[in-house]
Structure formats: structure tokens, C-alpha cells
Amino acid sequence: xxxxxxxxxxxxxxxxxxxxxxxxxxxxxxxxxxxxxxxxxxxxxxxxxxxxxxxxxxxxxxxxxxxxxxxxxxxxxxxxxxxxxxxxxxxxxxxxxxxxxxxxxxxxxxxxxxxxxxxxxxxxxxxxxxxxxxxxxxxxxxxxxxxxxxxxxxxxxxxxxxxxxxxxxxxxxxxxxxxxxxxxxxxxxxxxxxxxxxxxxxxxxxxxxxxxxxxxxxxxxxxxxxxxxxxxxxxxxxxxxxxxxxxxx
Amino acid sequence: xxxxxxxxxxxxxxxxxxxxxxxxxxxxxxxxxxxxxxxxxxxxxxxxxxxxxxxxxxxxxxxxxxxxxxxxxxxxxxxxxxxxxxxxxxxxxxxxxxxxxxxxxxxxxxxxxxxxxxxxxxxxxxxxxxxxxxxxxxxxxxxxxxxxxxxxxxxxxxxxxxxxxxxxxxxxxxxxxxxxxxxxxxxxxxxxxxxxxxxxxxxxxxxxxxxxxxxxxxxxxxxxxxxxxxxxxxxxxxxxxxxxxxxxxxxxxxxxxxxxxxxxxxxxxxxxxxxxxxxxxxxxxxxxxxxxxxxxxxxxxxxxxxxxxxxxxxxxxxxxxxxxxxxxxxxxxxxxxxxxxxxxxxxxxxxxxxxxxxxxxxxxxxxxxxxxxxxxxxxxxxxxxxxxxxx
Numbered sequence: 001x002x003x004x005x006x007x008x009x010x011x012x013x014x015x016x017x018x019x020x021x022x023x024x025x026x027x028x029x030x031x032x033x034x035x036x037x038x039x040x041x042x043x044x045x046x047x048x049x050x051x052x053x054x055x056x057x058x059x060x061x062x063x064x065x066x067x068x069x070x071x072x073x074x075x076x077x078x079x080x081x082x083x084x085x086x087x088x089x090x091x092x093x094x095x096x097x098x099x100x101x102x103x104x105x106x107x108x109x110x111x112x113x114x115x116x117x118x119x120x121x122x123x124x125x126x127x128x129x130x131x132x133x134x135x136x137x138x139x140x141x142x143x144x145x146x147x148x149x150x151x152x153x154x155x156x157x158x159x160x161x162x163x164x165x166x167x168x169x170x171x172x173x174x175x176x177x178x179x180x181x182x183x184x185x186x187x188x189x190x191x192x193x194x195x196x197x198x199x200x201x202x203x204x205x206x207x208x209x210x211x212x213x214x215x216x217x218x219x220x221x222x223x224x225x226x227x228x229x230x231x232x233x234x235x236x237x238x239x240x241x242x243x244x245x246x247x248x249x
Numbered sequence: 250x251x252x253x254x255x256x257x258x259x260x261x262x263x264x265x266x267x268x269x270x271x272x273x274x275x276x277x278x279x280x281x282x283x284x285x286x287x288x289x290x291x292x293x294x295x296x297x298x299x300x301x302x303x304x305x306x307x308x309x310x311x312x313x314x315x316x317x318x319x320x321x322x323x324x325x326x327x328x329x330x331x332x333x334x335x336x337x338x339x340x341x342x343x344x345x346x347x348x349x350x351x352x353x354x355x356x357x358x359x360x361x362x363x364x365x366x367x368x369x370x371x372x373x374x375x376x377x378x379x380x381x382x383x384x385x386x387x388x389x390x391x392x393x394x395x396x397x398x399x400x401x402x403x404x405x406x407x408x409x410x411x412x413x414x415x416x417x418x419x420x421x422x423x424x425x426x427x428x429x430x431x432x433x434x435x436x437x438x439x440x441x442x443x444x445x446x447x448x449x450x451x452x453x454x455x456x457x458x459x460x461x462x463x464x465x466x467x468x469x470x471x472x473x474x475x476x477x478x479x480x481x482x483x484x485x486x487x488x489x490x491x492x493x494x495x496x497x498x499x500x501x502x503x504x505x506x507x508x509x510x511x512x513x514x515x516x517x518x519x520x521x522x523x524x525x526x527x528x529x530x531x532x533x534x535x536x537x538x539x540x541x542x543x544x545x546x547x548x549x550x551x552x553x554x555x556x557x558x559x560x561x562x563x564x565x566x567x568x569x570x571x572x573x574x575x576x577x578x579x580x581x582x583x584x585x586x587x588x589x590x591x592x593x594x595x596x597x598x599x600x601x602x603x604x605x606x607x608x609x610x611x612x613x614x615x616x617x618x619x620x621x622x623x624x625x626x627x628x629x630x631x632x633x634x635x636x637x638x639x640x
Binding site for chain 1: 262264266269339346355356379382
């Protein structure tokens, strides 16, 4: 198969321009809407145009590569066992919808926008019990995905250092766009948060949250803030997040 | 239920909001019987803390009765009377296990925000803006308490609410500030700030064996309360050279340890204080540190400067050369609440201290907005406000 040329991220100047117009547009829109006047509507319109413009001309990274480490106060065996059962991964990796395993092949599904799904198969290329798991997607996948996770004892009985590496190369433009939107604009941020959730889940049995908590009326500014932080208070009357069950002992 | 919501700078209102619900297996719901306004709530009120959102419920000093528990909470049952510490700690991470409870890794759902500001995130807090998790606070009729199997302290004696409420924040805070001073018999401790935390720091210093405590403030009612606790008092508005006065009061050595129970909203009339005000007003600095400067300058060589006062940003013109020249120890940070809850409850039960001395005002929750103003402007000799939510 001939792979098309992998397009790298935009230059720093492009990135800065993109962020400035996105942030400026967002701020202008929120400010305009909160004014509740004709001037406000005009400002909001200008802001919306800025956002549209920046999205249209955005650079979307074509190859995503992230590496990250965290120290977890649990023995390597416990962490390895949990991670090795790939069906557990969506419990702390929000970008994954499901991972199922059969006959040594794992099937990965990533949530896309508007209910679209991105799917591929992978197998384990290397496994050292309680130390390392390395996997890669099979040929003919719409996405070339490889990753490894390494477990090493932390000093002084602090538990285990978990080091993670992910690489996604979408081979078709459509897959690239879907992946980028699914992962959001900050793949590094996604991985950082997912590792944080892994640590919380393993150490405490749950992931800290305020989604679904009570609050006063939010108003425009409050709702925008909530959107930014990914929190949802009960004023929005959306269903609560799933309660994460404690691991069996 | 009724709850006190932040709406904007100097704008808090009692509103009707949905009752809290169990969200995670280790949660509990507490019906609040008594709550209070903290000095640090005034930083929120004055708009000095970023990441507050309209509709946020404030309040982090509260106690009450357990009305619901999540499936993994086994040590509490419905009807238990509890005081809840304001820091939320999981009990499982490295920091909790080291008794560094306020540095918990796993209790801040917005840890990424704190990491952007400070590099690492400490524990979540009740009702103290989204950097610290954005948890709904306890100036309300009900509250959701995460990690309820770790935080809440059961009260099984017939001590009144007002006698144990301050285990939720200010008593352990003042106590840890004094403990951090590493007090030896015969020591003199100087305490800047005679607000509620300072008052508990004064009394804790004596409990921990200090021989003299010198308390510094400018409000007569606060100095009076400090004197009632055994301190010698100084009104800094009457002392143009406070550092020199402290030196002479201590036989030329300086106090053995100094407690900054004021933090980043320090006041003063010295040139350095005016400089601070100008810098903050023109957004060139975030914190005012007149008190910290004085504490560093006054402390004896080899002494300890203990800082429970809240600081948020960057400091300018800290006499660090002085600190180095004198070989000072600086101990600073958020209270490790869970380490002190039981020992301090025992002290209250043994009648060594009755924390209710600090209360000057009591009000139903509907009057909370006015009480914020009264507390902030120190009107009517206000030192500590306690609120009753069940009105």
C-alpha cells in the first residue's frame, strides 16, 4: 500500500494565529451574547465569524505522538493486570468508546463527532508480564496506531512508574479529521488527563468529578465557563455521568 | 435547597438550587446544621481568586448530619453527626499516606488548571473556585462530601455545634501554624493577624508550650480577643517601627518564631505597604506582602517563619537576603486537616480549649450576603460569623 505523505503540524506562527483568532472569537461571542442587546448581537456575530474563519483555516495535526509518565501508589502486577485487559481501557480513556479482544486480536473503537465511529484492529507485538505491553494496529486499518505502556517500580516503595506512548497516523484524510475532532485539539492534554484518571481509578477506586453536582443558575458566562471546563452542573438537566464501580479486590 | 451562590465581585446571593446527589461510590450527603464564613471567603468575595463562575456555591466550614451514603462508605451511617474538613483527601495516594493531606493527588477534577498555574495540583477544596475542583460548598442546607470514608469526623459527645464547628478549618489551621513554629519551652511567638486563624494560632502556641505570644493587628476588638487568649498585643498603627519594637520586647533577639496569619491581602501604612498597593492596583503584582516582609525582618536568627496566610501569585521585593543571612526556616502551605481532626477534638473534649470563643455574630443563611459585607468591613466588631442554614 502506498501511504500518502504524512503532513506535519503547522508552523508556530500559523498555530499562534489560529489560537488567537479562536480565543478572540470565543471571547467576543460570549461577551456579545451576555450583553443581550443589538450591539451585543453584532459583537457575537463578529466573534462567530472569527471562530468559523479560524476553524476553516486550521492546521490540524496529521500525526499525533504523545509520551507521558505518572507514579501510581499500587504494585506493578495490579496495574499491568488492569491495563492488559484492554476492555478496561475505556473506563479511564474518554476518547475510546470500546476495546474488545478475541483470539489475540483487539478491536478498538473511537468516538467520533455526530455518532460516527473510527474502528481498527490491533494485536500485541510484545508483552513482558508486569513490565511492558506493546501493541500496533493491523495493516489495512484506517489508522496506523501503535502504543506501549511500561511499568517500573518507583523508588522507596512509592508504587509504580507508568510510562505510556501513543502514536496515531491517520492514513485517509477523513479518518484524520474524525480522529482530530474526536481527540480534540490537544491530544497531549487528553493523554495527560486519561493517565490522571487511571491513577485515581487504581488508587481510590473512582475518578474525582463534579459533573452532575448542584449549582446556582449559571447564566451565559457561567455556561460558557462550564463548557470550557467540561463540567456540567445539574441546572443543565443532563443525565449524570456513569458512576465508576470499584475494582474487585 | 437554599445555597449561597457567587454572582460576581461583591455579589453573593441566597438562591434556590437542586439538592446535591451521590455522584461517586465514596460520596455522602450531609444535611448542614451549622456553617461559617471564612476570612479566605473574602478573597472570593473581593474577586481576588480567578476561576470563579456565576452560580458557584461557596462555603467550606460546615458540619451536620449524614443523610445518605454511597455504596463504598462503610464507616458512616445515616444520622451520624460529623464535622467535615475543608480539604478533600482520598487517603490512598502518596501524599495522603505521608499525612500531607492537603496535597492529595486524586481529589481535584480540574487538576489541569492548577497545574497550569502551579505546576502540580493540590487537593480539591469545598466552595473555593474551579482551580481547586469547583466543588459545591457548604454555605447551604445540604452538601455532597466526596471520599466520605476519609474526611468527616464523627462527633459522638454532646458538645454543641459551635464548640466543634471550627475543626472544619480555622482551629487546625491555627494549630498547624503554631506547630510549624517548632516551639520550645521559653519561646516567644509573634503572630501577625488577629482574625480567627490568628486567634487559634495564639491559643495553640500556648497549648504547645510557648511562654509568650505577641499579637499584632489594628482592630481593638481583635486585639482584645487576643489579650483574652493570653497574648501581649501591639497595634501596628501606633508603632512606626514594628520590627524594632519586637526586637526590644524580646531582649534584643527577636521573636523565636513568627506567624503570618494575614496572607496576600495585607494592609499597612509603611512605604513598602503603599508600594505593594500600587503594584497590585496597576496589576504588576498579585499579592501584597507587607506582613511577610515584617515577619522575615523581625524573626530571630535561626528562627521559623510560619505562613498559614493564603498567597496566590508572585511576590515582589521579598527580603530573601535577610532570610538567608539569618538562616530562617520557612514553613508554609494549606492545612493538613486530617492529621489534626482527632487530636484537636480530644483537646476540646478535655476542656483545654472551647473554640466557640471566636464567634461574634450569628445569623440565618438568608442574611449571609449582608454578613459577608459586615465581616469584610469589620463593622460592628465582627470577628467570626456563624450561619444557620435551616431557617
